[in-house]
Amino acid sequence: MKYHIKTFGCQMNVCDSDWLAQALYIRGWEPAAEEEADAILVNTCSVREKPEQKVYSQLGRLKRSNPGAVVGVGGCVAQQVGERFWERFPHVRLVFGPDAVPSVPESLERLAADPGLRISLLDFCGSYPERERVWSLTQQPAQRFVTIMQGCDNFCAYCIVPFTRGRQRSRDSSEVLRECQELVGSGVREITLLGQNVNSYGRDRGEEEIGFADLLERVCSIPGLMRVRFTTSHPKDLDGEVIDAFARLEALCPALHLPLQAGSDRILQRMGRKYTRQGYFRLVEELRAARPDIVLSTDLMVGFPSETEEDFQQTLDAMQRSGFDSSFSFKYSDRPGTRAANMPDKVGEAVKADRLERLQALQEELTARSLGSLQGETVTVLVEGADSRNNGSPASWRGREPGGRVVNFSGTDNRDLTGSLVPVRVREVKKHSVYGEVVNEPW
Ligand code: SF4
Numbered sequence: 001m002k003y004h005i006k007t008f009g010c011q012m013n014v015c016d017s018d019w020l021a022q023a024l025y026i027r028g029w030e031p032a033a034e035e036e037a038d039a040i041l042v043n044t045c046s047v048r049e050k051p052e053q054k055v056y057s058q059l060g061r062l063k064r065s066n067p068g069a070v071v072g073v074g075g076c077v078a079q080q081v082g083e084r085f086w087e088r089f090p091h092v093r094l095v096f097g098p099d100a101v102p103s104v105p106e107s108l109e110r111l112a113a114d115p116g117l118r119i120s121l122l123d124f125c126g127s128y129p130e131r132e133r134v135w136s137l138t139q140q141p142a143q144r145f146v147t148i149m150q151g152c153d154n155f156c157a158y159c160i161v162p163f164t165r166g167r168q169r170s171r172d173s174s175e176v177l178r179e180c181q182e183l184v185g186s187g188v189r190e191i192t193l194l195g196q197n198v199n200s201y202g203r204d205r206g207e208e209e210i211g212f213a214d215l216l217e218r219v220c221s222i223p224g225l226m227r228v229r230f231t232t233s234h235p236k237d238l239d240g241e242v243i244d245a246f247a248r249l250e251a252l253c254p255a256l257h258l259p260l261q262a263g264s265d266r267i268l269q270r271m272g273r274k275y276t277r278q279g280y281f282r283l284v285e286e287l288r289a290a291r292p293d294i295v296l297s298t299d300l301m302v303g304f305p306s307e308t309e310e311d312f313q314q315t316l317d318a319m320q321r322s323g324f325d326s327s328f329s330f331k332y333s334d335r336p337g338t339r340a341a342n343m344p345d346k347v348g349e350a351v352k353a354d355r356l357e358r359l360q361a362l363q364e365e366l367t368a369r370s371l372g373s374l375q376g377e378t379v380t381v382l383v384e385g386a387d388s389r390n391n392g393s394p395a396s397w398r399g400r401e402p403g404g405r406v407v408n409f410s411g412t413d414n415r416d417l418t419g420s421l422v423p424v425r426v427r428e429v430k431k432h433s434v435y436g437e438v439v440n441e442p443w
Contacts, residue, residue: 009045213241263318295403303352
């Protein structure tokens with residue numbers, strides 16, 4: 001049997017799709033192009049209006065490109081829309097929420113055996129939905145994501161995640177460590193720990209589970225694991241122990257994604273973010289004191305209901321003061337069931353587009369400054385793969401330096417450098433990456 005997986009949205013969805021691909025592969029399924037697959041899974045994102053609309057156009061197109069395939073819809077739009085998918089898309093025969101990922105391989109086999117069957121898996125689990133162990137059976141790439149929790153309890157006013165991924169459930173730390181060790185044993189050199197709000201890891205389990213700083217310490221001490229990253233953090237839960245970990249733990253990369261969302265206290269309060277701009281600046285100061293080379297990225301939203309030009313100016317000011325190396329920025333859009341969807345004083349599309357443009361222009365300046373600081377420096381790159389092969393001459397390679405910034409460089413011979421740590425002197429700064437050359441061997 002052949003499968004094809006389409007993934008939209010966040011790294012949690014990527015991690016779910018990676019597991020599904022591996023679980024199907026070890027059951028004898030083969031990866032295939034969309035047109036040739038017996039089963040197609042669409043792993044969806046509902047964080048904004050646009051990604052949700054994308055799902056519907058995809059499903060319409062799949063009906064034409066491969067009418068015979070078993071089509072399954074997973075992820076946040078599946079949880080949000082549920083069995084209503086069947087009314088609009090009768091060719092969809094499987095609807096599964098994020099908690100049901102472990103049951104998908106077996107469900108696909110049942111659907112393949114019984115053409116009349118339709119399955120919906122939309123219940124939330126009371127605890128973290130653990131999955132079959134699948135990684136040690138094949139060689140793994142240099143980087144992998146490891147989920148440490150599911151769901152979120154924060155209910156930020158604009159966010160649909162607590163409704164589509166459920167309440168926070170932390171995974172057993174013993175399971176997290178076992179999966180990390182298994183991945184390192186299968187060739188992984190860098191692990192990114194994933195959760196909606198990793199800093200509150202374990203808090204839903206009281207005394208029976210360790211906290212995030214302890215988990216980080218244990219993961220970073222796994223022999224053979226060269227680099228550890230984590231995302232996503234919440235400023236209200238980022239504590240001194242985790243900040244201190246950046247100064248102490250060698251394997252912990254100097255990179256942190258810390259969503260600010262907005263720079264105005266009035267808007268932060270309406271969003272229900274539970275921190276202030278001054279509180280956020282203090283965290284940035286403490287992080288830079290603990291790890292001066294730390295690379296900071298963030299999420300920023302424009303056009304939250306009632307946002308004024310003055311509020312927006314405070315977002316631009318906060319970006320300058322925090323010196324973000326990069327950011328993901330979005331226009332606010334109503335999400336079903338959220339508090340903000342019912343708030344008055346919605347900001348017009350044209351104003352949102354103008355503010356997003358100005359914000360992204362400022363971010364380009366900040367990113368150029370961040371990448372420019374690497375000019376002439378020698379950085380250690382964990383090679384993710386070949387950028388392009390030049391017909392027998394040494395390939396050019398792509399990877400990331402410890403801060404997470406993308407580095408491209410030319411190899412000196414035809415060795416496969418994937419998964420290696422290579423010292424590269426930066427020669428050229430580009431818009432979103434830098435280019436360099438390998439520093440003389442041995443390394
Ligand atoms: S912390 Fe807020 S924005 Fe992030 S997933 Fe939870 S509710 Fe959504």
